[in-house]
Amino acid sequence: MSASRTERLLNLLIALLNTRYGLRRSELREKVYHDSTSTEASFGRMFERDKGELRHFGFEVETVTDTGWGSDDPATTRYRIGKESNRLPDVSLTPAECTVLILAAQLWEQAALGSAARNAVRKLQASGGLLDAELPAGVQPRIRPAGQAFEDLVAAIHAQHPVSFRYLAGSTGQEETRTVEPWGLGSRFGQWYLVGHDRARGDKRFFRLSRFTSAVTVLEETFTPPPSFNVREQLAALPELPVRHAVVDVAAGALLGLRKHSLPFDGGAGADGAESAAEPDAEASAEAAAVPPRVGFDRLSVPYRDAETLAAELASYGPKAVVVAPHGLHAAVRRRLEAAAAFAAAPEPPINFPRSEQPKRTRKRTSEDQLKRMLQLVPFLVHNQGLHISEVADRFGVTRKELEDDLRILICSGLPEGYPDDLLDIRWDDDHVYIFEDLDLKRPVRFSVDEACALLTGLEALNGLPGLDEGGALESVTLKLMAAAGEEGLKAAAVSGPEVAPADSATLETAREAIRTGAQLRLTYLAPQRDAVSERDVDPHRLYSLDSTWYLEAYCHTAEGLRNFRLDRIQELVPTGRPVSSTASPAGSFPVKLFTPNDDDAVVVLELTRQGAGLADDYYAERTAALPDGNMLAEIRFGSADWLPMLAAQHGGAVRILQPPALAAAAREWLGAALAGYEEHAARQLD
Template sequence: MSAKRTERLLTLVILLLSSKRGFSKEELFEEIELYREAPTPAAREKLFDRDKAMLREQGIPLESFSEDPLFETDNTVQRYRINAEEYQLTGVTFTAEEYTFLSLAAGMWDPASLDSAPSRAMRKLSLRTPGSEPPAPLPVQPRIRTSEPYWDEVWRAMAARRTITFTYRAASTGREEKRTVRPWGMGSRFGHWYLVGFDADRQAERFFRLSRMTSPPALREGGFEPPESFDINAALASLTRRDTEGTAELLVRPGTCNILRVRRGSALVEHGEEWDRLRVPYTGLPALAAEVAGFGANASVVEPAELGARVRELLTGALDAARTAPEVELTGAQGTLPRRKSSAQDHLLRLLDLVPYLLAHPGADLKETAQRFEVTEAQLTRDLDLLFVSGPRHYPDGLMDVDVEGGRIYLSNARNLSQPVRLAMDEACTLIVGLQALRDLPGIAAHPALATAQAKLTAAAGDAARMGTVVATRLSEDEVQPHLELFQEALRRGVQVEMSYLVPARDQITERVIEPVRAFSQDDRWYVEAWCTSSAGFRNFRLDRIQDVRLTDRPVTRGGETGPSHEAAPSTGLYIPSPDDRSVVLVLKESARWIAAQYSAVRTEALGDGSLAAELRVGSVAWLPGLIAGLGGAAAVAGPRDLRAEVLRWLEAALASTAA
């Protein structure tokens, strides 16, 4: 059914672009055979209404107008067309440097963000950049995380300007309350995404952290217009970091829990032979509970009681999951996580991008084209077959000519689709927001090509450019920026860096001499990839775990050699493989599937209960029990057996210590 709907939609687009006079419904139903296959006239009308709505949702300017100006509201004489000038992305070209920044802005988003809008946008803009090629990796590679609860739902409501209702756990009271909000904008700050809008109950502008939403947002009838003066960047700038929501008192084993000891605001209250008493500020009790649970028998909560109860709940859930996890041995071929099944909507957008690309590249290589459009060669061949049969049957030269000779693609007779489609709302959003975020990064912000790329893109995006005032993200806060500047200076000068670094897996502060390769962000954390001279290998170091850092005058020893992950985007994960790695199989519930992506699972397999089995390659398993504990049952070790037994004993000891 998806292929038939795609063919129907593509034919509808071709037909509506072909005439300024437009077509009545009856004429469209006569020209497009797939409408005539509907079982009843009512079903045919419903199909047409769905198709119109889908095209408009994707920014395709489908117009309806009256044939008789004296009866503009008479639906019986409505005609339909697509305004070619509004449809086409024309009048803009980008230099190679500008295209590099556009690619960087697109690559910052999670691969699944906004249904692959970043890659769709770059396919279109590549036709507006002479000789555009994938840019070389930059020494600073940021990422935008969109995995917080209900991110997509909030974005769609905001883009459509629809009021939403949801339940929300307030930070001040901890109570869940129903909220009715007009979503004016959304943005990321201090590692969290916020919805900014008009709270109908309180009759005032309010901020809502997405991680505190406890139910999916439901759309209300009717729309709204945000204030003309609203700007999400100004709203985010008004936010201040809330240093503490509370203070916890913990007992920790001497020499352990260093990540808590070095936290800003932490204080050693009392030192003892068996236990140290530590006072730790926190901004979110669930996050601190996961950390404390991850230290197992080395940490115990004194107060607040709610924190202790939450830690016990996490350890109990993790222990139950460890005891009941199935034994799984993955034997299938290695590969990436399964991708979301493509819809007719995705298919149509790909075809509308494919036609202008093939017209601009006569004789395009089949294999290279498939890679560019992120499909298999078999799928691309099916796409070409679909292009060949799509179009009005009763018009002279109504169908496209498609030939594949010796692995080369030739397409003609597609004049109406020769230009790429104007950027849709989500496509413009990803690039404009990405470029704005780059302008806050040290070492990049002052580059003139970044400013000109943003100006050209904003002009080309038309009405979709308004997303630049309602969505924003800040990629680095003040405490991280000095480290980013220092590592960029080290890269420019080609010198080594000395630092003191906290290693949570070993719970130690170590002294390192490193040679930086790049800085990148993932999951709202910044890392530097570097050659570590003490380990004689490439390592990733988290910037917020660096206790002290100093530039040296000593030149690097590896002459600009890059690490094994440097050629890949940061989305490939933080883990750098080694021949001595060990295989581990985890069973992951939906909320923990991110582990498979972040740690570059070599095999995955969907299980019958909706969970995912993932095989990871790890250099050390010392950190696994703490990870499992903090997830509270969302993940468990399924193999090998000795590691499964080891984690089970660790969790039993950790839970027993909470009752002591």
């Protein structure tokens, strides 16, 4: 959509909204399109495309036919848009409901649904239905979508397009291409699942996103999903995988976190010679018995439910852990290490970042984005008269120049005759924006599927968060939004996020109370990257989550700086009896970052495949650049870069280190040492 087409569509919209009886195509061609050169056939095709665009934005173009004439006669057919058919219904929310709604909208941090959530909130603000709300002290839950595959699948589900991807089957261990009609996407057991119709098998199937081994390809054709499909109901019927036990050789004294939930392997037999419930099955035990433990390693029995999840963890331990049994898990870890090593050894691309003042990667803006933004901008200005232009730009996530470009298009748009009184009247001469003529664009357009999905899925995920749903606000705001969203709200049931309630609510409540009262805390903390347990006094600032994993952001008196502590790695948390004493405070912006930048951070350049592209957002890349093969360069700051080889191994061929060269070389050496452990294991099996 070109910029001129954006302006044309806006004028067409205003004309069709402001006619009672409708306008004939010939009138629109003369007064809106000002077209006298194209043929009738080519103009007809352009007009049909424009009507389709307006429907895409939520406006139903009505066809009115004169009595006795057919609708296929352009001379007797008129067009209009009903003033109420496309409007967001009034939504009146209490302060408690506004609090819950804002938390739900903030759950989606940087994913496509995050943009949709912001659009939905702006629509509620524009309609006057969203009040200023005080969020719970220090609590900011978030959802981390499953990378680029999540983005592509949500788009395909809502557009009803089939998808194709490479998939590693859990039952057979075989990798193959699947073509699926995606019905829904949701989280269960801490994992994201796609539910859809597998065309090759002719039946419904569940696919773990962690087992996708390629990017998702969205096909152009369409399909019709089952009526009233609800992905949460489908996933609720999915049985949890049974607990199994792997045999893993672990370097002596290393991997305290893994040891915490593991047991020494005793050969698979209890005191009476029977197989123990805490040991591998007979086949895995037989595999382990065939190879004695390595010198300097301890043999552990490690519980797990899903092989791929444990494989990602064990791969990240590199040379410190070697899977002995079962064979499928052994192969899964080795596959990740081999892919990471191959990627690390591949020829390196030239490292060139575009010269830009933009501090972070943003999706390329299109004229479709611009028209969508302008349709939100007019009602927003109607309900927020006199805001400073910089504040308006900030609310819409654009630069001042982009906002002024929008405003200049708007003030040149209006009714077909184009007289001064027939144009949108917006003024910002003193840097404060006022609107005096809105041409009936003062009500926001109803929610899109993405917008309804972002809010309703976010509200669903908040269920069970301690101290949130006082007075039933969560249930009541959900019902109000379902009513306002209408049919689009029903389609939102195709996506279901994880519940963000923490596993250990007691630790959360201790931290939350300390934040509220300004009390210092003492914690005993397991740091897996350093493989050590330490005791620290901290001044707590706020709590936030990624899915159901919660973090405490606090000033650490040992490190003399802000740090983020995972609640599930805190072994003990008690008040010290002293008030907070540090002057350091976190940035007030949302979202909280997992990594607090410092002047002495290591600056690292990574290469990410399309599968790993989401890591650029996860780690707040300062600069990115696209590569010709579809990969991406990302420049990221890390407080400590020593653990980055672990990241490369965990993501198995989706990320590699390019700079600094010494770190890239160390990563290749580390991966080589990890693979050498598996080569040694294979040789000892043969012996």
